[in-house]
Amino acid sequence: MKVKCPTCKQKIEWENNPFRPFCSERCKLIDLGAWAKGEYIIEGPPDDASEDWPSNKEIGNA
DSSP, X not given: OEEEOTTTOOEEESTTXXXXXXXXXXXXXXXXXXXXXXXXXXXXXXXXXXGGSOOHHHHTOO
């Protein structure tokens, strides 16, 4: 089965592809960088689990 790489849109084979859904390590890292820079967001209210983390003030980074 052929699918499009979400980064470069190149058609690639899905089976036996170690980088799927991407075509290469490069496209995989480009996507990871976009997440890290905040280019992608998941809409909705924050998960309540985030309240389990200590605040910066609690850990002395404030």
